[in-house]
Amino acid sequence: MNQELEQKINGIFADYEMILPLQEFKQEVLADANEALRDYRIAHPQIAEDKAIEHVMQDLVDLTPIIEMINGEQNKNLPSVLKTGNEYEEINVNVFAGQVFIVAGQGSTPKVEQVFNHEHPELAVKIDDRLKSYNITTPRLSGWGLFSIFKETTRSRFRNVIKIELPMAYQGDLNLKLNAGEVFITDLALEQHLNLTVSAGVLHVNRVHSQDVRLDLRAGKANLKDVTVNKILQGSVSAGELTLRQVYADFKMNIAAGNVNGVDVSGSGDFDVNAGNLSLEWDQVLNDLDFGTALGNINVRFKPETSYHLNGHTTMGSIRILRDHQVQMGSDNLKAQVGEKPTFNVIAQTSFGNIVIK
Structure with missing residues (x-):
């Protein structure tokens, strides 16, 4: 890891409490930035290192909304649900794109927040609240839509980040289907079943009791x-x-x-x-x-x-x-x-x- 690049990225996170989900996100940013720096220097072998680092930092999307969302400092535009958390027998998460963080919440209902590329409103999370199940889907892109948003490196990686909070003392099942993208399940104590299906992408499960x-x-x-x-x-x-x-x-x-x-x-x-x-x-x-x-x-x-x-x-x-x-x-x-x-x-x-x- 380039030390100067690491210091600059550490500075972005310096003012926040480094809870485990945020630590995981920071590691993803560090890894992607280091890879982007290496690729950029291969493509531009004559450029000075400080200029290459400056380019990588400029290429990063503004991470502040994502950091605040993961850290629990944004609570806007949350779904309004009347049921208590224990009335849900299952919460189903179907992921086709983006980075998804699933964590424990403090409320009686599920909460979903998203920071995404507003040039592609089709990426907005879809929620289907049924009698006994709460269903969350991150839509898939196809064809030129998929190519146009993912053709960049560091910038596009963090333009569709979702945080899902489970109800406090949730007593139902958590079912995840990961079709593409990356999912972090962190700091959960589940009373019932955790069902995980991974068809592609990367799944991280950390500090979970089920x-x-x-x-x-x-x-x-x-x-x-x-x-x-x-x-x-x-x-x-x-x-x-x-x-x-x-x-x-x-x-x-x-x-x-x-x-x-x-x-x-x-x-x-x-x-x-x-x-x-x-x-x-x-x-x-x-x-x-x-x-x-x-x-x-x-x-x-x-x-x-x-x-x-x-x-x-x-x-x-x-x-x-x-x-x-x-x-x-x-x-x-x-x-x-x-x-x-x-x-x-x-x-x-x-x-x-x-x-x-x-």
């Missing part, structure tokens, strides 16, 4: 950090990339393709990998683990003091244990003990893939 989570990652990227699931995290990964960090759950994961990487995960669960890649570093294991792969690769790392029983089976693939262990049965079926006092069981099965346990 009863259940269902994730369908079809393409794109999903990042879950500091997430606690009381019951089951059920995930399906068809393609794309899923990152887990400090996630606590009973996992039920099916990975057809794509990549899943986890660090400091806790809990238990089943992981079925067809042709993708799974890498997990465990913090705490609370119950049995089941790993299976047909053609993919699974890498599992436990803490050095962790002790467990291993039951393994392979057809044409391989299972390797890179720790001292006591083999109780070998050949195609492997039974072994790792450590002195096992507290859970690990089942590892592969047809043609590879499983490595560290």
